[in-house]
């Protein structure tokens with residue numbers, strides 16, 4: 401268990417006898433909400449519970465849980481997640497087309513298929529756990545299908561809705577859940593953890609991840625690309641076409657997110673004199689931002705926010721990227737492009 405989750409875990413563990421039947425577990429992105437929810441689910445089902453410890457790891461229930469076949473547990477997640485976790489080594493690798501076909505959402509029939517599981521008695525100690533992750537990957541129709549189960553819960557059933565975007569859930573769903581919030585680790589704790597994992601440039605990566613250590617570890621694997629991109633963005637005379645070509649090495653959503661962080665820092669530098677994500681490049685951000693109109697930066701940020709919704713599956717990734725980067729250069733030049741202002 402991550403150190404920054406231990407206190408929350410203990411307080412939940414002590415209250416396990418009077419737990420609500422639906423828990424909305426929300427956490428900042430990149431801090432390990434899924435790992436926490438799995439460990440908690442296992443502790444709820446463990447048959448040799450101890451006061452101060454998480455699941456015992458020894459009992460029959462813990463054995464089943466670890467093997468992924470506890471009869472009173474269901475993990476509901478998008479097909480695209482399952483594929484990544486379960487594809488065996490000797491399976492042929494998925495083609496991009498096959499991967500695109502896998503749903504990024506929890507489908508409505510996955511929720512409907514819970515019904516037989518919820519209708520029979522429990523197999524073991526009387527508790528049953530359904531973990532939905534990420535809960536915000538349910539569209540409104542799927543959430544409504546789940547709602548019925550949340551309204552008339554079977555005895556002993558606990559639903560855990562784990563999410564980093566609780567605002568995407570319907571108010572009707574949220575209102576039926578007890579909310580449990582996981583917080584960010586303290587910066588020093590996060591830094592220490594990253595160093596223990598052998599992450600290079602831990603401080604810069606943690607800043608770029610907005611303080612989220614797991615995200616920082618992922619970004620560290622992409623440090624070469626992200627550093628090159630930041631160097632280009634800092635260049636007043638950036639060549640949009642060349643950078644778009646360079647960005648073909650990355651997923652569009654990664655580039656849009658990196659651009660967003662960069663421009664957020666430019667605006668923040670102009671408004672409050674602070675740089676949040678690029679602490680190691682503050683001087684470059686400040687210098688660039690000083691020559692830009694905050695209005696234009698804000699307009700471009702809105703455009704990036706809209707682009708993020710399309711970035712998962714752009715029709716033409718190359719054109720998508722060129723368009724965004726021409727917009728960036730226009731912003732640096734003080735030009736206003738149509739489409740920047742809704």
Ligand SMILES: [Zn+2]
Nearest residue numbers: 446456459462
């Ligand atoms: Zn156990």
